Amino acid sequence: MDNQEILKKFISEDLLNSRQRVEADDDLLGEEIIDSMGVMRLVAFVEETFSCKVPQSDITITNFRTIKAIDTYLAARSL
């Protein structure tokens, strides 16, 4: 499973309790699909799953607005 699929699965099933299926371009933050608590759980999931440390200053709307944005952020970190 690629990064985007892993994130879609976690957000849809764990954060949203399977009430909603999210897509890669959905505005997770602007449309408040995920709330404050959900974001912090998402960050913890990203750190554990992709074995990376997300600095607090990186937790911005630019990096976490969509699943694609998170994927881009992770890709940039691995360069």
Add this chain to the structure above:
Amino acid sequence: MEFAWSEEQLAFKQRVVEFAKNTLDSDDMVERDYHGKFSWENWKKCADFGIQGMCMPAEYSGSPALDIMTAVLGMEAIGYGCKDNGLTLALNAQMWTVQILLSQFGSDAQKQKYLPRLCNGEWIGVHALSEPDSGSDVYSLKTSAAKCDGGYLLNGRKKFVTCAPICNLALVFATIDQSLGKWGLSVFLVEKDAPGFSTGPVKEKMGLRTAPFGEIFFEDCFVPEENRLGPEGAGFSFSHSSLEYDRCFNLASELGAMERQLERTIEYAKSREQYGQPIGKFQSVSNRIADMKLRLETARLLLYKVAWLKERGEPAMMEAAMLKLHLSECYVASGLDAVRIHGGNGYLTEHEVERDFRDSVGGVIYAGTSDIQRNIIARSLGL
């Protein structure tokens, strides 16, 4: 599982207790509480001892930074040895909601400019987040930061700011784009002499009266670009980070105060006689003391667990919420028990028992009310 502290850590705790008892204790505590008077003298003594700088890099504080576990022990010791709970609140507020953010996210120039003054007691830094219309719903705040040539213009009003009336520096949360909600928040370092910056009078309150609370007003207050802390939009993340530290360390001081309160209550129950025997022999009294001890020790376990998680760099959102909820509620319950056990003497201000009770109530409100903590715990459990 290892519950023991090292000899060095225990020796440090003892040094802090002795410093607090011998240096910060004063006969005018009741009077200062009545008049809501902050002690600059004790603030500077704490800085000279190294309290404000205990977790800051040596280049800014003059001494090596302590690890988190030892620092928690130190703040617990201050709460135990110092009867001025307002002073410990002020210390914690600056150390864990201003200095720690500056240290972690500030530029070298920002750290060099502000951290030495905060560590040496010359300045007081405050955390300005809450507003008249954004308390528990804190991210709905309205204070705005509009981009202008060379920086930002801040407009708005902050409320419930610990030490606002006496501050030199404010760490201010403001929105650069209201439509982005919490993701539009940025953090700014604003000096009290900045044009358009002003503070209101001291607000009288139930407890913690020696830590002056107040408001801060911004009217086209210019803040240069170099005084933005971290990137634009990082305010939400920074506030989460500081809240975990604040909950951990401020509560450590409250735990110390609970231990002081318990020891004093036990002593009173042993020495006060009614019906021909010490009142501690009556189960209605001793049961209350047993409950106080249980609250103290269960709160202690939660506190050390959070400190241990933070030390390892692990998330502690739910654990910090459980700690905040449990310890602050225990402090209130034990404070009332202490007053009951001391009876009429406990009710009189001059005996300094009721003050701890009044001081404890703020803890179930500030830094996220008990009900907000319950929400965090429930959400962390997937509810």
